[in-house]
Amino acid sequence: MDPASPFPGRDDATTASSVVELLEVLWGGGRDLAAGPVSVSQLRVLYVLAESDGINLRTLTETLDSRPSSVSRLCDRLEAIGLVQRSASTTSRRELQLHLTAAGLAFLDELRTAREQALAEVLDAMPAADRRALVTGLKAFRTATVRQTAGDAAGPAAARTA
Structure with missing residues (x-):
């Protein structure tokens, strides 16, 4: 960060953004997995359901800070490909609970494993001191993100820990 910059943190944000872009390329958006491609929006649904199994559509x-019709369509598509299941709520006859299916859990496990493998290969090429510094920084980033989003709609998905 340039202390003379009128926008402190912008250089850091630019660097972080470029790293995220590289991660997107490295991971290929999860499109090469055998379980089938999902969109980024669908992936967000899967992450939320992994953290909050059984939540209802309203929650x-x-x-996701989205519109009910959009989220319902996302769930329709995920249900059609066998990654999400809707079931009657145990607390209200008017609500449906959302769950990851065994295939949905397997998809996320495979995705996370593939992403971690790709990251491990890059991290292995880094000097140990740089790798430790990166991990320390990423932990601080995760903590700051969770704090910032604690009252926001991203809550459960953002709170995932490594």
Whole structure:
């Protein structure tokens, strides 16, 4: 960060943004997995359901900060490909609970494993001191993100820990 910059943190944000772009390229958006491609929006649904199994559509909509019709369509598509299941709520006859299916859990596990493998290969090429510094920085980034989003709609998905 340039202390003379009128926008402190912008250089850091630019660097972080470029790293995220490289991660997107490295991971290929998860499109090469055998379980089938999912969109980024669908992936967000899967992450939320992995953290909040059994939530209802209204809560998922709030968490994603989206429109009910959009979230319902996302769930329709995920249900059609066998990654999400809707079931009657145990507390209200008017609500449906959302769950990851065994295939949905397997998809996320495979995705995370593939992403971690790709990251491990890059991290292995880094000097140990740089790798430790990166991990320390990423932990601080995660903590700051969780704090910033604690009251926001991203809550459950953002709170995932490594």
